[in-house]
Amino acid sequence: MHRSSGQLGFGDGFLDPGLGRNQRLDAIDAAIDWEPLDRLVRVLYSAGEGRPSYRPLTMVKALLLQQWYGLSDVRLEEVLSDTLSYRRFVGLSLEDGTPDHSTISRFRTALCRHELDTALFEEVLGQLEAKGMVLKEGTLLDATLVSAQARRPGREAGMGGKSSHDPDADWTRKNGRSHFGYKAHVAVDQGSGVIRQAILTPAKTSESEVADDLVCGDEQAVYADKAYEHKERRARLKAAGIKDRVMHRNHRYQAALPYWQQRRNALIAPIRAAVERVFGTLKRSYGYERVGYVGLKRNATQFRLLCIAFNLKKAAKLSA
Template identity: 55%
Template structure:
């Protein structure tokens, strides 16, 4: 399925449909196919039948499953890269896999902020459009960083359409298998169909 995804993208690129003006990155949580481990098993308990799933917390709630990471182009919002990880793996750890290296800008929320990443983007002449986040020595973001974040958020919000389409159109609210390999193949299949569906809706040229 990965080979299929890459071949479809190669053909789309040959037709000039992959736009390199910017890469938009984001991630979402995907519930495991199995029920959550019983709370009596203790915090962080896993499941033998679904070893690829893990725990994380978001907005004060616990989630058991996976994290789906995607990168889309800024032009037609076509998926250029997908990564599936256990839920505890954060966005920043996967960012370098999502950055394509041929884009002119990278857009992402504050979860991707990293000083070294900003430096690497600057070194190769790529515009850094990663949101800022406050730290322990800073009570609040400076005004200019707050405004910059708002401008970036408007541009990068488009990537969230991938997750909305996955849930509404394909009914992909949770993993469909207890096998990590099968789920990963499913993600590549989803990305391939998403891209074909996107270009099918484009005006004929």
């Protein structure tokens, strides 16, 4: 059994110190204190999972690499075997073995079972807040559709038909097109771009249903498009002393918005639109057009890992 100690092995002493360095990974590694994350996941040693073959923190860092580079479990196993910079980042010496794809999968499942993905997300966010990287001037709310891993139910099932392979995935319509899968909801810090809240739901869940869970409570303002408009929500924001920057929408029997509401929407729109850059990065750079797994809980774990990876990369950039 191979167990990574996080220490250099005998063979590492013969390497040029600059060999296999990756400046981006080095910057991310230096952006936070990893010890609190190590303590969080160390409980897996005594959580009835059996003693892991590799340090839990090594496995967490491996899962983060997977998000940044859009790797499957099999491909992650391969690159950890032959890429020195990746081995340095996760804490594997030249003499250490490499976790195989089944070990990687089991560890992710253990994180999900013990809800440690949520704890890791909150720990990283807390460190960024302590460093002053979360400005709290405003929170930008938005959601994006992500396709299911499972095949769409056949035409005979019709819109709304369930998949026997992934019963948690569901249907919705947007811009006249039908979508089958999930919806990723985020709250993004205005100015820094750090993700402060992340929730995954079936695609049919409306933005308004989860909006209150995305409001952090300590921001100066909340920016959102018209899908988030709700009379009671506006009242709650006002009562909390949070500026209401939710766009207005036409209501039934209303021919057009009053001019002042149109003008207000026009002022809010470009500020709120900054959240779309986050989704652009997740989809184009991290390949998050489609979820990686089956079932809401497993895919929610993937989404939180993705957001942790995003925030760490953002932290390295803000530190620089």
